[in-house]
Amino acid sequence: MLVKGVVFYLESDLPPDAKLLLEDFRLAVNNAIRAGLQARVTSRNALNKLAYKDFRREHPRMYAQHLVSAFEVAGSALKIHRKRFRKGATGRIPFVKRLMMKAENQAYKLDRKSGIIDLPIRAGCHVELRLIVSQYHRKYLDDMALSLGSLTVLPDRVIVAFRKDAPKPYSPDSVISLDTNERSLDGVFVEGDVGKAIKAEFPEVAIIQQRHHDRRKRLQRKKAHDRRTSRNLCRREGAREHRRIDYRLHQVADSVLKFAEERKSAIVLEDLKGIKSNRSKELNRRLSMWPRRKLHQIIEYKAQWKRVPVIKVNPKNSSRTCPICGRIQDSRMGAEFECECGWRLDRHINASINLLQTAISKGMAGGLRFNPGAFQHDVMMILYDPMTGARSEPNGTSGIVGVT
Numbered sequence: 001m002l003v004k005g006v007v008f009y010l011e012s013d014l015p016p017d018a019k020l021l022l023e024d025f026r027l028a029v030n031n032a033i034r035a036g037l038q039a040r041v042t043s044r045n046a047l048n049k050l051a052y053k054d055f056r057r058e059h060p061r062m063y064a065q066h067l068v069s070a071f072e073v074a075g076s077a078l079k080i081h082r083k084r085f086r087k088g089a090t091g092r093i094p095f096v097k098r099l100m101m102k103a104e105n106q107a108y109k110l111d112r113k114s115g116i117i118d119l120p121i122r123a124g125c126h127v128e129l130r131l132i133v134s135q136y137h138r139k140y141l142d143d144m145a146l147s148l149g150s151l152t153v154l155p156d157r158v159i160v161a162f163r164k165d166a167p168k169p170y171s172p173d174s175v176i177s178l179d180t181n182e183r184s185l186d187g188v189f190v191e192g193d194v195g196k197a198i199k200a201e202f203p204e205v206a207i208i209q210q211r212h213h214d215r216r217k218r219l220q221r222k223k224a225h226d227r228r229t230s231r232n233l234c235r236r237e238g239a240r241e242h243r244r245i246d247y248r249l250h251q252v253a254d255s256v257l258k259f260a261e262e263r264k265s266a267i268v269l270e271d272l273k274g275i276k277s278n279r280s281k282e283l284n285r286r287l288s289m290w291p292r293r294k295l296h297q298i299i300e301y302k303a304q305w306k307r308v309p310v311i312k313v314n315p316k317n318s319s320r321t322c323p324i325c326g327r328i329q330d331s332r333m334g335a336e337f338e339c340e341c342g343w344r345l346d347r348h349i350n351a352s353i354n355l356l357q358t359a360i361s362k363g364m365a366g367g368l369r370f371n372p373g374a375f376q377h378d379v380m381m382i383l384y385d386p387m388t389g390a391r392s393e394p395n396g397t398s399g400i401v402g403v404t
């Protein structure tokens with residue numbers, strides 16, 4: 001099941017009744033969290049049993065469905081808390097600070113033509129929320145293949161979840177295999193018998209990471225006497241860093257998918273699960289792993305919507321193997337991979353060919369075949385160029401595709 005949350009702003013302020021509902025909902029969530037912590041339970045049903053009666057007594061007329069979904073929100077907050085606690089993080093009691101409420105799809109009505117939400121508050125009291133509908137929103141509202149999921153109401157906007165069954169991926173005519181590096185995706189595009197090098201560069205991501213890492217270090221030093229301020233400032237710094245990096249990764253992913261969609265390609269990626277950067281204990285190294293994982297997440301998620309098949313393969317030895325003769329080189333090499341058999345290629349592109357070979361040998365690439373000997377050494381296709389990306393509009397679709 002694919003879920004996409006779409007943000008709608010409201011034509012006017014939230015009605016007073018709805019504001020009260022948000023406050024009651026928050027109260028219910030926070031009460032349930034406390035009750036759940038005391039009784040050591042996290043499931044919605046258990047929380048329901050614990051907290052329903054008490055809350056019912058205090059808010060006799062609140063719509064029952066909302067109460068149940070408050071317990072669900074509480075349950076997920078508790079789960080996150082448990083997980084953190086197990087990892088040994090300092091356990092502050094979680095609570096919901098923002099005014100919010102969540103309604104499951106049977107607890108509200110959205111008229112998809114007019115963009116009006118009918119939200120029950122309590123027996124005999126409903127409010128109407130008028131959404132501002134743009135062309136972007138129409139795409140989701142008018143697509144009847146999408147069903148409505150939950151509704152999240154915030155003081156100034158609502159988020160509607162649209163759901164659809166994941167469509168079956170198409171059967172590919174070509175394949176792109178990508179080796180994921182700190183500053184770029186490097187790989188090979190294979191169509192017919194021909195293989196060409198492809199590249200999508202994102203050098204800014206590492207630079208942003210480094211800059212924010214330095215800034216956080218400086219903050220910690222400067223505010224060493226005040227841990228609370230230091231923590232808050234660092235957290236804000238971290239959120240800013242994530243936003244800036246996310247934005248760039250989305251652009252890269254969009255370009256890769258556009259390229260794949262136009263050529264009906266499958267995408268081969270290395271499975272990054274379980275890979276630890278044990279080369280050095282330096283913080284920089286450890287930090288540099290998450291943008292790569294995040295990039296894969298974004299590519300996989302977008303690929304599902306666009307029916308692009310994604311194949312994940314174990315990257316073991318992919319950077320050390322010769323795709324022609326199969327020798328495994330034991331030492332780390334420079335920018336070029338070199339083999340006794342005479343094969344020479346950019347180290348990253350060589351790795352991507354090995355990933356592709358793994359996918360093919362495991363039968364994961366459909367009927368596609370590739371002979372590394374047919375690789376064209378003199379061609380490079382650019383999927384994403386940060387110089388164009390930086391100048392483009394922030395609505396995605398920015399990658400240039402061409403032969404240089």
Ligand SMILES: [Zn+2]
Nearest residue numbers: 322325339341
């Ligand atoms: Zn060789």
